Amino acid sequence: GEISKLFVDSGVLVLSSFISPYRRDRDLVRQIHEDAGMEFIEVFVDCSLEAAESRDPKGLYKKARAGEIKNFTGIDDPYEAPSVPEIHLHTDQQSLEEEVAQIIDVLKARGLISDK
Numbered sequence: 001g002e003i004s005k006l007f008v009d010s011g012v013l014v015l016s017s018f019i020s021p022y023r024r025d026r027d028l029v030r031q032i033h034e035d036a037g038m039e040f041i042e043v044f045v046d047c048s049l050e051a052a053e054s055r056d057p058k059g060l061y062k063k064a065r066a067g068e069i070k071n072f073t074g075i076d077d078p079y080e081a082p083s084v085p086e087i088h089l090h091t092d093q094q095s096l097e098e099e100v101a102q103i104i105d106v107l108k109a110r111g112l113i114s115d116k
């Protein structure tokens with residue numbers, strides 16, 4: 001969160017991706033930006049556990065289910081979904097193109113990017 005804030009301070013539009021399973025951590029990053037008067041848009045990339053497991057090229061879910069990896073989000077550690085994200089993507093129902101368009105539409109609506 002602090003690194004992205006530094007870039008925003010310099011006038012850069014920042015898209016950050018985090019594995020942040022806990023609301024309090026995401027809320028802290030939001031608060032850091034809002035306290036500095038900076039726009040913050042939370043994007044919830046909603047993926048069912050079944051879909052995540054089917055897309056797992058490294059076999060990490062299989063290892064977690066076998067007990068080889070502890071505290072693995074979705075298996076033996078919880079994921080706390082955002083309560084009110086600005087953007088909610090459904091990866092099992094939308095194409096990549098639809099997801100990108102949804103993000104771009106919100107960025108345009110907020111005046112962060114233009115058609116130019």
